[in-house]
Amino acid sequence: MAxxxxxxxxDDTTAGGVMRIxxxxxxxxxxxxAVEQKVLRVKRTAFSWxxxxxxxxxSHVVPSWRSLAAFSALRAMHLDTRLVHVEHSYTxxxxxxxxxxxxxxxxxxxxxxxxxxxxxxxxxxxxxxxxERRLAASEKLTVIPPAVDLEQLSxxxxxxxxxxxxxxxxxxxxxxxxDILIRGFRSTHIxxxxxxxxxxxxxxxxxxxxxxxxxxxxxxxxxxxxxxxxQAVDIVAIPSRWEAYGLVLDEALAAGRAVIAxxxxxxxxxxxxxxxxxxxxxxxxxxxxxxECLRPVIAATSN
Amino acid sequence: xPTASIVVPAYNAEATLAETLTSLQAQTYDDFEIIIVDxxxxxxxxxxxxxxLGDPRVRLVQQANRGxxxxxxxxxxxxRGTFIGFCDADDLWMPEKLAAxxxxxxxEPDVGVSYSGSALIDEAGCTMGIKQAPRLKDVTAxxxxxxxxxxxxxxxxxxxxxxxxLAYRPSFETERDWVFDETFRQSEDIECWMRLMLSTDWxxxxxxxxxxxxxxxxxxxxxxxxxxxxAWERMVxxxxxxxxxxxxxxxxxxxxxxxxxxxxxxxxxxxxxxxWELFARSVQESLRPVLEEPLKSSSTFxxxxxxxxxxxxxxxxxxxxxxxxxxI
Numbered sequence: 074m075a076x077x078x079x080x081x082x083x084d085d086t087t088a089g090g091v092m093r094i095x096x097x098x099x100x101x102x103x104x105x106x107a108v109e110q111k112v113l114r115v116k117r118t119a120f121s122w123x124x125x126x127x128x129x130x131x132s133h134v135v136p137s138w139r140s141l142a143a144f145s146a147l148r149a150m151h152l153d154t155r156l157v158h159v160e161h162s163y164t165x166x167x168x169x170x171x172x173x174x175x176x177x178x179x180x181x182x183x184x185x186x187x188x189x190x191x192x193x194x195x196x197x198x199x200x201x202x203x204x205e206r207r208l209a210a211s212e213k214l215t216v217i218p219p220a221v222d223l224e225q226l227s228x229x230x231x232x233x234x235x236x237x238x239x240x241x242x243x244x245x246x247x248x249x250x251x252d253i254l255i256r257g258f259r260s261t262h263i264x265x266x267x268x269x270x271x272x273x274x275x276x277x278x279x280x281x282x283x284x285x286x287x288x289x290x291x292x293x294x295x296x297x298x299x300x301x302x303x304q305a306v307d308i309v310a311i312p313s314r315w316e317a318y319g320l321v322l323d324e325a326l327a328a329g330r331a332v333i334a335x336x337x338x339x340x341x342x343x344x345x346x347x348x349x350x351x352x353x354x355x356x357x358x359x360x361x362x363x364x365e366c367l368r369p370v371i372a373a374t375s376n
Numbered sequence: 377x378p379t380a381s382i383v384v385p386a387y388n389a390e391a392t393l394a395e396t397l398t399s400l401q402a403q404t405y406d407d408f409e410i411i412i413v414d415x416x417x418x419x420x421x422x423x424x425x426x427x428x429l430g431d432p433r434v435r436l437v438q439q440a441n442r443g444x445x446x447x448x449x450x451x452x453x454x455x456r457g458t459f460i461g462f463c464d465a466d467d468l469w470m471p472e473k474l475a476a477x478x479x480x481x482x483x484e485p486d487v488g489v490s491y492s493g494s495a496l497i498d499e500a501g502c503t504m505g506i507k508q509a510p511r512l513k514d515v516t517a518x519x520x521x522x523x524x525x526x527x528x529x530x531x532x533x534x535x536x537x538x539x540x541x542l543a544y545r546p547s548f549e550t551e552r553d554w555v556f557d558e559t560f561r562q563s564e565d566i567e568c569w570m571r572l573m574l575s576t577d578w579x580x581x582x583x584x585x586x587x588x589x590x591x592x593x594x595x596x597x598x599x600x601x602x603x604x605x606x607a608w609e610r611m612v613x614x615x616x617x618x619x620x621x622x623x624x625x626x627x628x629x630x631x632x633x634x635x636x637x638x639x640x641x642x643x644x645x646x647x648x649x650x651x652w653e654l655f656a657r658s659v660q661e662s663l664r665p666v667l668e669e670p671l672k673s674s675s676t677f678x679x680x681x682x683x684x685x686x687x688x689x690x691x692x693x694x695x696x697x698x699x700x701x702x703x704i
Contacts, residue, residue, distance in 0.1 A: 165577050168577040169574070169575060169576060169577045170619060172577070173516035173517065173518065174514055174516060175486060175577055175578070175579045176484075176486045176487070176514075176579045176581075177514075179486050202577075206485075206486070206577070207485055247621070355617050356617070
C-alpha cells in the first residue's frame with residue numbers, strides 16, 4: 074500500500090512550542106512506514122494557499138477573520154481531502170482576557186472550524202470549552218495532547234539539591250503571567266528563597282522594574298539548553314494567564330521538579346497529580362502557594 | 377422543574393410588594409417560579425408574601441437581614457430554574473418581559489445575560505417620562521464599566537450556568553455560595569456584572585423595549601452619593617487584578633462617566649455644591665464622556681451652572697430642563 078501523504082500547515086505566528094511538537098512528530102519511526110509527513114509554511118493572510126498534494130492536511134494555523142479567505146479556499150480546493158485543524162491557541166481564558174467582542178469571535182471560530190473534518194483540542198479543558206461554546210459539532214472534536222521529546226531532558230537533569238529556588242521558564246509575555254509570580258514572590262520575605270527567570274520577550278523591562286530592589290530575583294535570559302534552566306531550579310512556577318496545553322509542565326515533571334501552576338485551561342487537566350500544586354491567578358494566591366512549598370525548608374532552618 | 381425562576385429580594389417592601397408580585401404573576405411566559413426572599417423585614421412584607429402563596433408558583437424564603445446582595449444570593453440558592461431573573465420588590469415587569477428574555481437566551485447560546493431597557497416610575501407608580509434605554513448589542517467590558525447597560529436590579533435574566541461560574545464561597549460563609557458580593561451595600565450589581573465580563577467568556581446582550589418599570593425614590597442625600605462613589609472605587613480596586621491592562625485603559629473615562637452620573641443625580645436632588653463639584657471632577661478625570669456624549673455632558677454642565685449661580689428656582693420651574701436630563 075502506498076504511503077499516505079500528511080501535510081502540516083504552519084504560519085509565521087505559529088509558536089515555538091508548536092514547531093517542537095511537529096519536529097517530534099516528524100521523527101516518529103513507527104509512523105514513517107505508513108505516512109509521509111511534510112511541513113509547509115503559509116502566509117496566514119494570503120487569499121489562498123493553492124492546491125496542495127496530500128491525503129490529509131493538518132492545519133496548525135491560528136484562526137482569525139484575516140485568515141478566513143485562506144481557510145475557505147483550502148476547503149474549496151480540497152473537497153475530497155481530509156482536513157484536520159489543531160487548535161494550539163484559543164481557550165476559555167484566552168477569550169475571557171483578550172476578546173472584547175466574544176460573540177463575533179465565536180462566530181469566526183465556528184465558520185473556520187466548519188471547513189474541517191476534524192478539530193483537535195490539545196487538552197480536555199479546551200475540548201470541554203469548545204463543546205460548551207458549540208464551536209464545532211461534537212463528533213468532529215477530539216483531544217490529542219501534544220508530545221515532545223522529554224527523554225533527553227530527564228537524562229540530562231539530576232534531582233534538585235536544595236529546595237528553595239523557584240524557576241519560571243518561558244517567553245516574557247503577558248500570557249505567561251510572570252508579573253503575578255514576581256509580585257507574589259516579593260511579598261514572601263523568605264530570605265533563603267530565590268526566583269530565577271529564564272526567557273526573553275517584550276515584557277522584560279516591565280518585569281525587571283517589578284523585581285527591582287529584591288536581590289532574590291534574577292533574570293537569566295534565554296537558556297540555550299532547557300536542561301540547564303531546569304537543573305538550576307528546584308520548583309517550577311507556571312503562572313500563565315491562559316495555556317492551551319502547557320508543555321513546560323511536562324518538561325518540569327520530566328526533569329523531576331515539583332510544580333506550582335495556575336489553575337487555568339490545559340494546565341488544570343493535570344489536577345490530581347501529586348507533584349503539581351495549583352493556585353489562582355493572583356499574587357496573594359501565589360504568595361501562599363510559595364509559602365506552602367517552602368514551609369518544610371523554613372521550618373528546618375529556623376530550628 | 378420550572379424553566380425560569382424570578383428572585384424577588386424584599387426588605388420592608390409592604391408598600392410595593394403586592395404590585396410587584398402581581399406584575400410577575402401576569403407574565404405571558406408561564407413556566408416559572410417566583411422566589412420571594414424576605415430579608416428580615418420588620419413590616420408586613422412577610423404577610424403580603426404569604427397572601428400570594430395560594431399561587432403554587434410562589435415560594436417564600438425568610439432570613440435575618442443580609443442586605444440586597446445577600447437576599448439575591450439566597451434566592452439564587454433556592455432557585456430551580458435554568459434561567460434566573462431578578463426583580464426588586466418595588467419594581468414591575470411588563471407582561472412580556474420574561475418571554476422576551478427566555479426566547480433571546482434560547483436563541484443565542486453565547487449570551488449569558490439578557491436584559492432590557494426600563495421606564496422610570498415614581499413612588500406613586502406613575503411613569504415619569506424618563507427612560508433607561510441602554511446599548512443592546514456588541515457590549516464589551518468597557519461599555520459595562522462606563523455605562524452599565526444592565527441599568528438596574530430588575531432588568532436582567534441570567535442563565536443558571538453563568539451564576540454558577542460566578543459563584544464562590546468566602547471562608548466565613550457557612551450556608552451557601554455568593555454570586556453577588558455581600559460586602560457591598562452599593563454597586564453590588566456593577567461589581568457582579570463587571571466580574572462576569574472580566575472572568576468569564578459569556579456575552580451579555582439586551583432585547584428591545586422598556587420591559588421593566590424601575591421605581592425612583594424621591595430625595596436621596598449627598599452622603600448617599602459619596603457612599604456610592606466610594607463603593608464604585610472599591611469595585612474597581614477589587615476587580616483590577618483580574619485584568620490590570622483593561623483598567624489601565626478604561627479606568628479614567630469610566631470614573632468620569634461615574635462622576636457625571638452622580639452629578640446628574642445631585643442636580644435632580646437640587647444639591648448645588650455637590651452637583652458642581654462632581655461635574656468638575658468628572659471633567660478633570662477624563663474628557664471622554666464629553667467627546668462621546670457631548671449633548672448629555674453639556675446639559676449636565678448647563679444645569680449644574682444654573683443651579684450653582686441662580687439656585688434651584690429655574691431648575692424646578694423649567695419642566696423642559698427635566699426632559700433634557702432624561703435617562704439618568
